[in-house]
Amino acid sequence: MPVQTLKWQDDALILLDQTRLPQELVYETCRDVETVAQAIEVLMVRGAPAIGLAAAYGVVVGALAAKDDEPAEFQRRVKTDIDRLARTRPTAVNLFWALDQMGAVLADHASADNPTACAALLATADRLFAEDQQICRQIGRNGAELLRDGGQIITHCNAGGLATADYGTALGVVYAAQETGKQVAVFADETRPLLQGSRLTAWELMQSGVDVKVICDNMAASVLRREKIDCCIVGADRIAGNGDVANKIGTYGLAVLAREHGVPFYVAAPVSTLDISLATGDQIPIEERSAAEIRAGMGQPTAPDEVPVYNPAFDVTPCDLVTAIISEKGVARAPYAPTLRTWVES
Numbered sequence: 001m002p003v004q005t006l007k008w009q010d011d012a013l014i015l016l017d018q019t020r021l022p023q024e025l026v027y028e029t030c031r032d033v034e035t036v037a038q039a040i041e042v043l044m045v046r047g048a049p050a051i052g053l054a055a056a057y058g059v060v061v062g063a064l065a066a067k068d069d070e071p072a073e074f075q076r077r078v079k080t081d082i083d084r085l086a087r088t089r090p091t092a093v094n095l096f097w098a099l100d101q102m103g104a105v106l107a108d109h110a111s112a113d114n115p116t117a118c119a120a121l122l123a124t125a126d127r128l129f130a131e132d133q134q135i136c137r138q139i140g141r142n143g144a145e146l147l148r149d150g151g152q153i154i155t156h157c158n159a160g161g162l163a164t165a166d167y168g169t170a171l172g173v174v175y176a177a178q179e180t181g182k183q184v185a186v187f188a189d190e191t192r193p194l195l196q197g198s199r200l201t202a203w204e205l206m207q208s209g210v211d212v213k214v215i216c217d218n219m220a221a222s223v224l225r226r227e228k229i230d231c232c233i234v235g236a237d238r239i240a241g242n243g244d245v246a247n248k249i250g251t252y253g254l255a256v257l258a259r260e261h262g263v264p265f266y267v268a269a270p271v272s273t274l275d276i277s278l279a280t281g282d283q284i285p286i287e288e289r290s291a292a293e294i295r296a297g298m299g300q301p302t303a304p305d306e307v308p309v310y311n312p313a314f315d316v317t318p319c320d321l322v323t324a325i326i327s328e329k330g331v332a333r334a335p336y337a338p339t340l341r342t343w344v345e346s
Ligand code: MRU
Pocket: 043, 046, 047, 048, 049, 092, 156, 157, 158, 159, 160, 163, 164, 168, 169, 170, 196, 234, 235, 236, 237, 247, 248, 249, 313
């Protein structure tokens, strides 16, 4: 991929600062857990799989900072770090999935020396990173079969390389289709309020030579009516056991519009985004973000200073609006519950 979202280098986590794209390509070096946690909170790194990977490396950052402590104090400090990282963003289940694995490795090394525990934690974060690269490519291959040469799609937010180790989920499907010689054109919803679609998806697709046009979110209905749109493809932050999908706010509206226009609505996500412990999407915790993001979109005043604001970062698309869920394990169609369970348990 043309750009690296995050990497481990010289005992530090290096993050591409996505808040500064597309104007500036700047990497930040994180050498303490609080810096990693705040990077996740301000969306310097964002997108469900990338959040999980950043948190996994964040645990390694914390472990290295505690490596000269007594082993019991080392364990206590790294557990506190895991708790801090778990409080950053509530919706993307990949965060908790990754932290659970790091916590289990920490517990397994309760009687090991600190360097051994640190090495095991780093090996786990590296494994999750490498697996995410492979998983995204498999999602891409599975989804590419649903696209035709010359097809046009709409996507929402950014579910690309910038939201994963690289390659992406929804955009991975586009890249994989392109790699097999199919030309796919993308309409990218700008994705209010933080413009992940116009700032990130459009930028990322242009870097990869994919035909992309940005539309404001409120143009999707007209595009669906006037253009030949083959399908919508989006990512997900958490998918409940019945197939309800939490994704960036505005996804639900796009799904309703797709249904109205008879256009398939696909969700591409790794199995690590499934949360079959939740029966339906009503149980998914939805992050509410600061009013400042609406009152001053990207720094410019866009509403009266004191106006009350409602700013949920995600919405839930009911499973009956979802045509198929694409994962590294295959393509699921309704009823979702049995297939999702099989994917998680296999
Ligand atoms: O708030 P963000 O930018 O983290 O939201 C990201 C999304 O909603 C993505 O669509 C989702 O995480 C899929 S990532 C492959």
